[in-house]
Amino acid sequence: xxxxxxxxxxxxxxxxxxxxxxxxxxxxxxxxxxxxxxxxxxxxxxxxxxxxxxxxxxxxxxxxxxxxxxxxxxxxxxxxxxxxxxxxxxxxxxxxxxxxxxxxxxxxxxxxxxxxxxxxxxxxxxxxxxxxxxxxxxxxxxxxxxxxxxxxxxxxxxxxxxxxxxxxxxxxxxxxxxxxxxxxxxxxxxxxxxxxxxxxxxxxxxxxxxxxxxxxxxxxxxxxxxxxxxxxxxxx
Amino acid sequence: xxxxxxxxxxxxxxxxxxxxxxxxxxxxxxxxxxxxxxxxxxxxxxxxxxxxxxxxxxxxxxxxxxxxxxxxxxxxxxxxxxxxxxxxxxxxxxxxxxxxxxxxxxxxxxxxxxxxxxxxxxxxxxxxxxxxxxxxxxxxxxxxxxxxxxxxxxxxxxxxxxxxxxxxxxxxxxxxxxxxxxxxxxxxxxxxxxxxxxxxxxxxxxxxxxxxxxxxxxxxxxxxxx
Numbered sequence: 518x519x520x521x522x523x524x525x526x527x528x529x530x531x532x533x534x535x536x537x538x539x540x541x542x543x544x545x546x547x548x549x550x551x552x553x554x555x556x557x558x559x560x561x562x563x564x565x566x567x568x569x570x571x572x573x574x575x576x577x578x579x580x581x582x583x584x585x586x587x588x589x590x591x592x593x594x595x596x597x598x599x600x601x602x603x604x605x606x607x608x609x610x611x612x613x614x615x616x617x618x619x620x621x622x623x624x625x626x627x628x629x630x631x632x633x634x635x636x637x638x639x640x641x642x643x644x645x646x647x648x649x650x651x652x653x654x655x656x657x658x659x660x661x662x663x664x665x666x667x668x669x670x671x672x673x674x675x676x677x678x679x680x681x682x683x684x685x686x687x688x689x690x691x692x693x694x695x696x697x698x699x700x701x702x703x704x705x706x707x708x709x710x711x712x713x714x715x716x717x718x719x720x721x722x723x724x725x726x727x728x729x730x731x732x733x734x735x736x737x738x739x740x741x742x743x744x745x746x747x748x749x750x751x752x753x
Numbered sequence: 754x755x756x757x758x759x760x761x762x763x764x765x766x767x768x769x770x771x772x773x774x775x776x777x778x779x780x781x782x783x784x785x786x787x788x789x790x791x792x793x794x795x796x797x798x799x800x801x802x803x804x805x806x807x808x809x810x811x812x813x814x815x816x817x818x819x820x821x822x823x824x825x826x827x828x829x830x831x832x833x834x835x836x837x838x839x840x841x842x843x844x845x846x847x848x849x850x851x852x853x854x855x856x857x858x859x860x861x862x863x864x865x866x867x868x869x870x871x872x873x874x875x876x877x878x879x880x881x882x883x884x885x886x887x888x889x890x891x892x893x894x895x896x897x898x899x900x901x902x903x904x905x906x907x908x909x910x911x912x913x914x915x916x917x918x919x920x921x922x923x924x925x926x927x928x929x930x931x932x933x934x935x936x937x938x939x940x941x942x943x944x945x946x947x948x949x950x951x952x953x954x955x956x957x958x959x960x961x962x963x964x965x966x967x968x969x970x971x972x973x974x975x976x977x978x979x
Contacts, residue, residue, distance in 0.1 A: 589975055644926040651922060655915055664975045665909050669923060672905070672968055679930040679961050686953060687933050 529730055536723040543720035546713040554710075563621045565713055569721035570613040571639070577607030577725065578646060578674060585670030588663060594740070597663035600670055601653060602732035604646055606725060611643045637684040638677075645673040760845045764853025765860070771830065772861070778826050782865050786819035787872055794876060804877040809939035812873050813932060816892075817899065819869075820862050821921050824903045827858055828911035837911075841977055851904060851973040855966075859900040866892055879943055887948045888939065894955070895935035898962045902927055905969040909976050934958045 547565045554561035584600035587593075618636060619629040630636065649669045656662040772778055793811040831837040840850055870892075874881045881888060903924060910920040934954045941951055948955060 589972065641926050641929050648919075648922045648926060652913070652919060655913055655919065661912070661978075664978070665912075668905070668909060668972045668976060671972065672902070672927065672965070675964055675968055676927050676930070679957060679964070682953075682957055683930040683933040686957075687937070 529727075532723070532727050532730060536720070536727045539716070539720035539723045543713075543717045546716045551709050551713040552707075557625055560621060560624050563617050565717040567614060567617040567621060568714060569717045570610045570617065572718060573721050573725050574607050574611040574614055574639075574642070576722075577603045577610065578642065578677075581607065581646075581649075581670045582674035585667035585674075588667045589671075592660070594663070597666070598733055598736045599729075600666065602729055602736065604649055604653075604670070605732060606728050608643070608646050608650060610721075610725075611639065611646065614639055615643060632688060634681075634684040634688065637687070638680050641680050641684075642677065645669075645676070649673060757846065757849055760849040761853045761856065764840070764850060765857045768827075768854070768857035769860075778823055779861060779865065781826075782819040782823045782861070783868055785822055786815040786865065786869050789815040789818050790873065790876060805879055805943050806940070808873065808877040808879055809936045809943065811877075812869070812939065813895070813936050815869065816862070816866060816896070817925075817928065817932065819865060820858075820896075820899055820903060821924065823861055823865075824858060824900075824907040824924075825917055825920055827854060827904070828907045829916065832911050837977075847974045847977050848970045850977060851908070851969055854908070855900050855904040855969075858904055859896060862896050862900060863893070866896065881943075884942050884945065887942050890948065891935060891938045891942060891955075891958075894958045894962060895931050898931045898958060898965060899928065901962060901969055902965045905965070905973065905976070908973070930957060930961050934961075 543565070547562055551562070551565075553559055580603040581600045584596045584603065588596035588600060618639075622631070623629050649666060652669055653662060653666050656665060790811055793807075793814065797807055797811075799807075828837070831840065841847075870881060873879070903920075906923050906927075907916075907920055910916045910923060913919050934957050938948075938951055938954050938958075942948070
């Protein structure tokens with residue numbers, strides 16, 4: 518047992534330290550460095566959490582899609598673990614988007630929620646991956662569960678562009694993308710705002726990889742415990 | 754190719770024979786759809802909202818709910834008495850099983866909708882006769898997408914313990930494009946507009962149909978395995 522725990526007990530201090538530094542830098546930039554926005558006031562600072570969370574959620578669901586394809590192709594447990602871990606992290610950040618969004622919208626738009634295109638598609642996305650995790654929770658561990666989850670991971674991601682266009686044509690109120698505009702990257706905002714947003718994006722991305730490595734390690738330990746338990750069972 | 758088609762035909766034929774014997778699927782789907790419409794009519798004040806505005810939404814909700822009932826039944830029936838095992842032991846391609854089940858689900862839904870449309874016309878006082886052709890085209894496209902994705906997901910959820918709950922939870926968020934597109938198109942058609950004005954929606958629904966039929970063919974081998 519001790520061999521196994523030593524083998525997997527490698528928390529990756531380098532990544533952890535880097536993430537901690539980036540998160541501290543992002544917090545400093547958001548709360549100290551960047552000036553308060555003129556029209557929206559202090560509440561605008563929520564953008565530096567809202568936008569990176571949305572980015573991580575989409576990125577995480579894209580990783581689920583890739584790992585699902587790789588799983589169906591290679592049938593290796595590794596890809597199933599990656600897809601599972603990424604879906605869980607994606608749900609956490611997607612929930613953060615859905616929580617910070619209304620907090621920002623209430624003082625600015627005057628309402629918690631409008632049925633705008635991007636709000637609606639984020640909510641639908643959240644529901645798809647909650648269903649994905651429910652499917653995982655309700656089936657027995659094993660290759661069948663991995664295959665079913667992979668099918669949902671693929672089908673769910675293929676649906677995203679269709680959902681996007683359908684709710685876009687349905688209605689839209691959201692502010693036009695400020696950061697990436699038709700004139701190029703980062704021309705819509707002040708320079709200090711862009712720098713802060715970049716730092717926050719980097720910090721969130723590092724946080725994603727840190728959480729990924731921790732979650733994958735946890736899942737591998739679970740497998741290891743299962744294996745040892747089975748060994749004990751059959752050795753007697 | 755001919756052999757493949759006859760395999761698909763055999764599966765559809767089997768489903769129709771079973772349905773003619775048991776007569777439980779069609780009647781329950783139709784009665785359920787009418788009930789859904791009725792509940793919506795009670796919850797909407799039709800003297801305030803015009804029927805042609807809410808009508809398409811109610812029609813599609815009824816179709817989707819009743820369709821889910823049918824999909825749940827479709828593979829649950831195969832699971833009973835190990836019929837699915839028999840199907841998979843037969844020397845046919847997995848995609849032939851998928852196409853057979855999808856087309857029989859599609860046929861049942863279309864028959865149900867043929868009975869539902871007159872009820873819809875009477876309940877909501879809408880004139881369907883003058884634009885029947887585009888309306889039927891829209892209903893066919895929407896139902897095709899629904900039965901493609903629905904057959905894939907019901908073949909998957911039929912192996913779960915909580916299959917009746919998991920199918921709608923998995924299916925409805927993925928059905929959002931079809932739900933929005935079909936309701937929009939149906940509403941516009943009932944307003945007397947022609948389909949050529951709304952080619953973006955038609956394209957979206959056709960894309961949905963094509964994407965999910967091909968995704969199903971590629972993944973069905975992994976679902977129908979043991």
